[in-house]
Amino acid sequence: MSLDTVVEDIRDEARARAEEIRETGETRADEIVSEARREADDIRSEADREVERTIEQEREQKLSSAKLEAKQARLEARREVLEEVRNDVEAQIAEIDGEERESLTRSLLDAASEEFDAGSVRVRGSEADAELLASIVGEYDGFEVGEPIDCLGGVVVEADGSRVRVNNTFDSVLEDVWEENLRDISARLFEE
The missing domain is CATH 3.30.2320.30 (ATP synthase, E subunit, C-terminal)
Incomplete structure (x- = not known):
């Protein structure tokens, strides 16, 4: 066997090994990218759920606040009407x-x-x-x-x-x- 053949065999073996390493690297890179995408999707989904929960909580708080304000306004209006009625009764009594x-x-x-x-x-x-x-x-x-x-x-x-x-x-x-x-x-x- 000649030195050129040995060199060529070593080069072929090195190329094959390099190709194997490149393929393994690409496979591993694809796995890492896929895993990163899954994690990103999970993070995005959790963030979306958290945003939805936050939106729902804020909506509930605003709704409760609006209901309370409406109730207070209604009670204030009733108090004013009762006060007017009381004043009318007092005026009628004063006129007896x-x-x-x-x-x-x-x-x-x-x-x-x-x-x-x-x-x-x-x-x-x-x-x-x-x-x-x-x-x-x-x-x-x-x-x-x-x-x-x-x-x-x-x-x-x-x-x-x-x-x-x-x-x-x-x-x-x-x-x-x-x-x-x-x-x-x-x-x-x-x-x-």
């Missing part, structure tokens, strides 16, 4: 006059007078009712008209010698009736 006002004032004073024994008792009411109170209070022994107070009508009765004070103003009666019936009033106004 004549025999009806006298009868109501007399009834409130009768109810309050039951809490007091003989002695000096002061009856206070609206400045507009000064004459009415003077005419009614004269019928009660030991009762006198005191300084006017800011109210829609009715009476506040106080005894000098005790801590007893009875508030039978139209305002206090309205407050009691309003609180007792607020749920029914609301239900009727807003058809609940």
Whole structure:
């Protein structure tokens, strides 16, 4: 065998080995690229799912926030309507006059007078009712008209010698009736 043949055999073997290494390298490179693509697809899919979850959470939060704002706006509107109704009722009560006002004032004073024994008792009411109170209070022994107070009508009765004070103003009666019936009033106004 000649040296040229040996050299040529070594070259052929080296070329074959180089081709085998290149093919193995290409196969391994293809596997690495495929694995990298799968991982990239997995990462992209997970990122897409995470984005969808984030979007859904934000949508839910915004929806909840919008519902809460709407509920607050509805409650505020109801509160305003109830306040208007209450103001209308107060205005109608303030306009009560004549025999009806006298009868109501007399009834409130009768109810309050039951809490007091003989002695000096002061009856206070609206400045507009000064004459009415003077005419009614004269019928009660030991009762006198005191300084006017800011109210829609009715009476506040106080005894000098005790801590007893009875508030039978139209305002206090309205407050009691309003609180007792607020749920029914609301239900009727807003058809609940």
